Amino acid sequence: MDTKNIMIVGVGGQGTLLASKVLGHVLLGQGYDVKVSEVHGMSQRGGSVVTYVRYGEKVYSPVIDKGEADVIVSFELLEAARWLEYVKPEGQIITNTQEVEPMPVIIGAAEYPRDLAEKMRAAGAKVDAEDFLALAGEAGSAKAVNIVLMGRLSRYFPEIGIDAWEEALEACVPKKFLELNKKAFALGR
Amino acid sequence: MKELMLGNKAVARGLYEAACAVISSYPGTPSTEITEEAALYDEIYCEWAPNEKVALEVAHGASLGGLRSACAMKHVGLNVAADPLFTISYQGLNAGLVICVADDPGMHSSQNEQDSRHYARAAKVPMLEPADSEEARLFTIKAYELSEKFNTPVFVKMCTRVAHSQSVVEPGQRVCPPRAPYVKDQGKVMMTVNSRNAHVRVEERTRALTAYAEDCELNRVEMGDTALGIITSSTSYQYAKEVFGDKASILKLGMTWPLPEKLLRDFAGKVDRVVVLEELDPIIEDHCRKLGIAVSGKELFPICGEFSQNLVRACMGQEEPKTLSIADAIPPRPPVMCAGCPHRGIFYTLKKQKCMVYGDIGCYTLGAVAPLNAMDLNVCMGASCSGLHGFNLAMGAEGERHSVGVIGDSTFIHSGITGITDIAYNMTNSTIIILDNSITGMTGHQQNPTTGKNLRGEPAGKVDLEALCRAVGFRRVRVVDPYNLARVDAVLKEELAAAEPSVIISRRPCVMIKGTVHKAPLKVNTEKCAGCKSCMRIGCPAIAVRDKKAVIDTTLCVGCGVCTQMCRFDALESGEV
Structure with a gap:
């Protein structure tokens, strides 16, 4: 098989690291070669963050380049638009509809573009946009939005059974938050 | 059992399996996790040193004492450790010594993009370059074998994309070599005839290592289509494989200093055209040219920035994947100081008082971005203190009344103490603000000599910053709470006006420290x-x-x-x- 590419994008501090940990665990358990890549440090202070997850028989490059992503999972609407050029024309975007204003918008130096989900669709992208933050709240914590998004991602991988995802949650999430996260996963799925 | 492992964690695993017993490091992205992950093994003593020079000297001392040792640092940290490095190369070791250095092509979290391979050549120290996590583990173990066989420190060189990528690792067993006894050897005193003899030994060692490079397992040829041959290393190898697969032949160099000669010539002889694919400087390329091998390199690929598969495609005239786009301008999302960051009040006041601000290296570099825009420049760890002194020598009283140096607690201990000593000794009326947030923030919250805790979070010695500043000669040492804007404003005015050097310590813990109790949102x-x-x-x-x-x-x-x-x-x- 060809190497498959999933990008997880968001704003520093939104919990993208746990999402990529769970996803990496699931894919390794399926017997694939896997690479997960992200940049630590400066950008984590509220900046735009990206994690690359690649899997297949043999994975070489640790990064995903423009036009290569099969799926982009975005924690925030503007970030989905920022990374749009990375998705394959036939690829899938899954995005939270939450809007987090970046500093240039807060101080009035730039505007937050409107109707981004519609514009991305008009550009030819397949966009699955929903208020995943509300689903996380329903599960018991806004912080569980990362696992809600993994739940939705799992929809697009019917070949991977629910057991594999639950096993990954058990391995990656602290015990006291496990039930909450299982609920978050189910709500997203 | 197979495990998905961060490159830096895999280095730590290699250190553990090779029975490394002492690690001394200074944190720096993208190297920090090597030491943090190693500290999770009870068998390894790990410490944060005040800076990289101290760290390397500690690791070398442990080697002389008979234990395998290591230190880890980012590329610019190696500049600080360069002084001991060059002479340790002459002096040799007792047990193995590995120096892990992590470059940052693309400068994701660094002030420059220097290529550490120059140090390997300049200090005549062999360098291994893993291309993924499993190689990071294996090369680290190999580095100890070479270190002891050739009596030299050995570099394990990482880069951001190897250090901060997770790939599959199959951990092995820890194997402990017998401990080397310490034996006094007057030949180790580096002066006159001893140093001259040592230099001769170093040149012999480099010849022996070059011979080793010709047929060692670290360098390997993967023959494919022979129309194109690619000589490469590290993460560039991954991009070459991604783009060309077996449509090119590849010479992958796992040891990038010293470089082989016959191996390169033989490979070049088997292919129609040779391309050198290496990030940053043309080190392998220049070596090939010196050997008279016709290669293409930097005329195809950039010297600046990091590579990717699309960059390789574009530079090699291949088609790039199709993309989607929308017309809207996407506003940038630069990193910002956290809500509640204690540095904010200081930078707001500095902007208000129109100060020239000589910055330093840490989270507070973010004081430079809008809307605060309160920093004029920064250079390297500690330059805020010494650089401000020099600025004021040129500017005189006008400079002294309107300029400050700002430096974090950890950076101050790293390289600021000597700078403020110069201010006190040679007497400019300079004002230094120590931003004491009780942690090393930017690199992810490491302890340091001002926090009273060691790397493992246990109680440790604690530097008294006020007493230290007084001891080097400052009579004016003030402490302020940066949340109190009126007080910060008043103290800054007084110290800028004072006719002698001053230190203002802005004291308030980083809001991101675990366990910090926050007030309710406003x-x-x-x-x-x-x-x-x-x-x-x-x-x-x-x-x-x-x-x-x-x-x-x-x-x-x-x-x-x-x-x-x-x-x-x-x-x-x-x-x-």
Whole structure:
């Protein structure tokens, strides 16, 4: 098989690291070669963050380049638009509809573009946009939005059974938050 | 059992399996996790040293004492450790010594993009370059074997994309070599005839290592189509394989100093055309040219920035994947100082007083971005102190009254103490602000000599910053709470006006330290709020103004209260009950 590419994008501090940990665990358990890549440090202070997850028989490059992503999972609407050029024309975007204003918008130096989900669709992208933050709240914590998004991602991988995802949650999430996260996963799925 | 492992964690695993027993490091992205992960093994003593020079000297001392040792640092840290490095190369070891150095092509979290391979050549120290996590583990173990066989420190060179990528690792067993006894050897005193003899030994060693490089397992040829041959290493190898697969032949160099000769010539002889694919400087390329091998390199690929598969495609004239786009401009999302960051009040005041601000290396470099824009420049660890002294020598009283150096607690210990000593000794009326947030922030919250805790979080010695500043000759040492804007403003005015050098210690722990108790988020009294945006001038990400009223993001606000001091209408109220 060809190497498959999933990008997880968001704003520093939104919990993208746990999402990529769970996803990496699931894919390794399926017997694939896997690479997960992200940049630590400066950008984590509220900046735009990206994690690359690649899997297949043999994975070489640790990064995903423009036009290569099969799926982009975005924690925030503007970030989905920022990374749009990375998705394959036939690829899938899954995005939270939450809007987090970046500093240039807060101080009035730039505007937050409107109707981004519609514009991305008009550009030819397949966009699955929903208020995943509300689903996380329903599960018991806004912080569980990362696992809600993994739940939705799992929809697009019917070949991977629910057991594999639950096993990954058990391995990656602290015990006291496990039930909450299982609920978050189910709500997203 | 197979495991998905961060490159830096795999280095730590290699250190463990090779029975490394002492690690001394200074944190620096992208190298920090090597030491943090190693510290999770009870068998390895790990410490944060005040700086990289100290770290390397500690590791070398442990080697002389008979234990395998290591230190880890980022590329610019190697500049600091360069002094001991060059002479340790001459002097040799007792047990193995590995220096892990992590470059940052693309400068994701660094002030420059220097190529550490120059140090391997200059100090005549062999360098191994893993291309993924499993190689990071294996090469680290191999590095100890070479270190002891050739009596030299050995570099394990990482880069951001190897250090911060997870790939599959199959951990092995820890194997402990017999401990080497310490034996006094007067030949180790590096002076006159000993140093001359040592240099001769180093040149012999390099010849022996070059011979080793010709047929060692670290360098390998993967023959494919022979129309194109690619000589490469590290993460560039991954991009070459991604783009060409077996449509090119590849010579992958796992040891990038010293470089082989016959191996390169033989490979070049088997292919029609040779391309050297290496990030940053043309080191392999220049070596090939010196050997008379016709290669293409930097005329195809850039010297600046990091590579990717699309960059390789574009430079090699291949088609790039199709993309989608929308017309809207996407506003950038630069990193910002956290809500409640204690540095904010200082930079707001410095901007207000129109100070020339000589910055330094840490989270507080973010004081340079809008809307604070309160930093003039920065150079390297500690330059805020010594550089300001020099600036004031040139500017005189006019400079002294309007300029400050700002430096974090960890950076101050790293390289600021010598700079303030120069200020006190040679007497410019310079003002230094130590931003004491009780942690090494930018690299992810490491302890340091000012925090009273060691790497493992256990009680440890603690530097008394006030006493230290007085001891080097400062009579004016003030402590302020950066959340109190009026007080910061008054103290800064006094110290800038003072006719002698001053240190202001801005003391308030980083809000991100685990266990820090925060106040409830503030509330906006919408009847009082005039929508004047005064509260926005401090650049807090938790405040926005929508429909002419301030709005507080309650998920970010920690109730620090700095914005309440900006508001003339008392519209920002405590959320405490």
